[in-house]
Amino acid sequence: MATSTEEITHxxxxxxxxxxxxxxTTGISNEKVGMWAFLGSECxxxxxxxxxxxxxxxxxxxxxxxxxxFDIPYTSVSSFVLLMSSLTMxxxxxxxxxxxxxxxxxxxxxxALLGASFIAGxxxxxxxxxxxxxxxxxSLFGSSFFTLTGFHGAHVTFxxxxxxxxxxxxxxxxxxxxxxxxxxxxxxxxxxxxxxWIVIFTVVYLIP
Amino acid sequence: xxxxxxxxxxxxxxxxxxxxxxxxxxARYVKIALFLAAVTAVEVALSYWQIPAINSYTLLLLSAxxxxxxxxxxxxxxxxxxxxxxxxIAGLTLAVSIYIIFLLMSGVFIG
Numbered sequence: 001m002a003t004s005t006e007e008i009t010h011x012x013x014x015x016x017x018x019x020x021x022x023x024x025t026t027g028i029s030n031e032k033v034g035m036w037a038f039l040g041s042e043c044x045x046x047x048x049x050x051x052x053x054x055x056x057x058x059x060x061x062x063x064x065x066x067x068x069x070f071d072i073p074y075t076s077v078s079s080f081v082l083l084m085s086s087l088t089m090x091x092x093x094x095x096x097x098x099x100x101x102x103x104x105x106x107x108x109x110x111x112a113l114l115g116a117s118f119i120a121g122x123x124x125x126x127x128x129x130x131x132x133x134x135x136x137x138x139s140l141f142g143s144s145f146f147t148l149t150g151f152h153g154a155h156v157t158f159x160x161x162x163x164x165x166x167x168x169x170x171x172x173x174x175x176x177x178x179x180x181x182x183x184x185x186x187x188x189x190x191x192x193x194x195x196x197w198i199v200i201f202t203v204v205y206l207i208p
Numbered sequence: 209x210x211x212x213x214x215x216x217x218x219x220x221x222x223x224x225x226x227x228x229x230x231x232x233x234x235a236r237y238v239k240i241a242l243f244l245a246a247v248t249a250v251e252v253a254l255s256y257w258q259i260p261a262i263n264s265y266t267l268l269l270l271s272a273x274x275x276x277x278x279x280x281x282x283x284x285x286x287x288x289x290x291x292x293x294x295x296x297i298a299g300l301t302l303a304v305s306i307y308i309i310f311l312l313m314s315g316v317f318i319g
Contacts, residue, residue, distance in 0.1 A: 028289050036292045040299020047303035054316050076252045080245060087241035090282045094234055191283045195275045202271035206255040207264050
């Protein structure tokens with residue numbers, strides 16, 4: 001009975017099979033729906049961290065203050081680097097959709113390197129702030145700032161690991177045009193950490 | 209029979225906005241990235257221009273424009289199935305609503 005219902009559903013919907021050959025009622029792969037639902041839930045996580053930062057902003061009883069330690073030109077360059085990594089990521093997806101595996105590897109590696117540059121910049125920034133007296137426990141500003149940007153940095157680091165894994169898969173010949181959805185899913189995650197940084201950069205660094 | 213036809217129409221990808229509409233070309237992606245870089249440059253310039261009341265709203269608006277451009281073009285929400293947009297917008301709307309109310313109740317925007 002269950003089998004016949006399933007058959008009717010598949011036949012009547014006439015939906016496309018996803019990249020793994022499964023048929024879904026919406027015509028979209030379950031993995032892709034799952035990734036978007038996950039990203040929607042991540043909005044709540046980062047929303048909580050940004051709200052906490054705003055709540056504690058200006059309420060520290062000891063320094064240093066954001067105005068004293070932020071280096072806007074330096075962080076602007078880091079933001080530009082992360083923004084450009086979104087471009088290289090989307091070019092990687094475009095390459096695999098065309099079946100161009102050589103360019104796929106090139107753009108994946110470029111994206112991972114840009115991401116690593118962003119993280120290196122963040123590590124340098126954190127070290128500089130620590131030397132100036134700001135730590136996770138020094139003030140409300142320190143706690144909320146390091147928690148917010150640290151969580152974002154951890155997401156970027158996880159994204160770099162996934163990008164390098166894709167690069168390795170491609171080198172082994174395990175990533176071809178038929179499996180382009182894997183690149184798309186990692187790309188969605190990568191673009192999401194980029195849009196989160198767009199908000200953090202404005203709310204934390206630029207707005208006085 | 210009739211109900212089967214209705215199910216067919218309701219669930220077919222095209223009726224939900226199409227699973228995969230035509231994506232932009234590489235050249236268009238580069239143009240979008242240049243636009244985003246230019247907006248970032250304007251944001252940084254504005255942050256040095258000390259008019260707090262105007263700047264905060266302008267900076268938030270520019271940030272929202274960048275967010276929307278990345279989501280629509282780089283994440284393909286503009287071209288993919290509308291179900292995916294709904295999933296993401298639901299989470300985003302929930303987060304923004306909850307935290308704005310929370311911050312208003314905490315008096316963050318006062319003074």
